[in-house]
Amino acid sequence: MIAIINTGCANINSVRFAFERLGVNPEVIRDPAQLKQFDRAVLPGVGHASVAMKRLRDQGWDTAIAEYQNPLMGICLGMQLLCDETEEGNVQCLGQIPGKVSYLETGQLTSPHMGWNTLSVCNAHPLTQGLNPDDQVYFVHSFAHASNANTLVESEYGTRFSAVVAKDNYAGMQFHPEKSAKVGATLLNNFLNWQL
Template identity: 55%
Template structure:
C-alpha cells in the first residue's frame, strides 16, 4: 500500500512517519502532486497557523490536488482544520472538503492552548472510530477548534464541546495528535490504514 504524508513544511512530519513505521508501514513524504495523486492513502499533517499552512500549500500548488483526491485522506491537528471551509485563525479560506469553521476555543477559565490528555465522547460508528471508547485518552495541543455538527465523528469537552474527529466521504480529520497518543492514537492510524471506501 502506498501511503503519502503531504510535506506541508509546517509539521513534525518525522513523528508521524515513525508512528506509521511502528505499524509496519513505510510512508513516503512528498509535496509532488503526481506522487500524492497516485497514493492509496494520503495523510495531511499540520502544526502552526492555518494562514501559513494554506500559504505553503498554495506555493506548492497542492490545493487543487488535495481537493480532487478520491482516496482516503486523513488530516491531523492543524491538518484537520485545513479540511474545513474557513479558519478564523488568520481569517483564511481552507480546503472546503468538510463543512465547518475553525473558531477560537471558548475554554472559560481553563488555560489555552488546550494542551494534554483528554477523553472523547459522542463517538460515531465510523470505520475510523472502531474500537474507541469514552474512557480512551488522546493528546491535544490547540487553541482553535471546529464546532460539533453532523460531520463530527467524535467530540471532546474543554470548557466547551468541540469536534475531535470529523469526516465526510473520503476525507476525515483528527484534532488530537495520534502520533503522540500511545496505543489509542495507533488505533486511529491503523483504522485509517484499513479504511475502505
C-alpha cells in the same frame, strides 16, 4: 501505499515513525503531482493556519487534495485546513469537510488546550472502531471545529468540539494520534483499514 504530505508546516518524522510502528512505511512527498499515485494520504500540520494555507496554495496542494479520491486524513492543523474556513488569520481553507474553525472558548481553563483528554464517540464510523468511553488522546490547539453532522468524535475543554471529523474520503483528527500511545495507534490503524 501511504503518503505523508510535507508542506513544511509539520513534524513529519513523528507521524512517519507512528506508521512505521504499525508495520507501514509511508513515503514523504513534496510534489502535489505525486499524490494521485498513493492509496491514502496524511496531511499533518502545526503552526498558523494562514501561513499553512498560503503554502498549500502556492505549492498547488489545494488542487491536488480537491481532486484526490482516496482516503486522506488531516492531523491537528491539517484537520482544520480541510474545513471551510478558520478564524485563525480569517482565511478560507480547503473546503472538503464542512464547518468553521473558531477560537476555542476555554472559559476558566488555560489556553491553548494542551494535554490528554477524553474522547466521546457520537457517530459510528470505520475510523472509530475499537474506541472505548474513557479513551484519551493528546491535544495541542487553540482553535477548534464546532460539532456538526460531520463530527464522529467529540472532546470537551471549556466547550465541546470536534475531535474527529469525516466527509466522503476526507477525515481529520484534532489531536495528535502519533503521540497518543495505544489509542492513537488504534486510530491510525483504523485509517489504514478504512475502505470507502
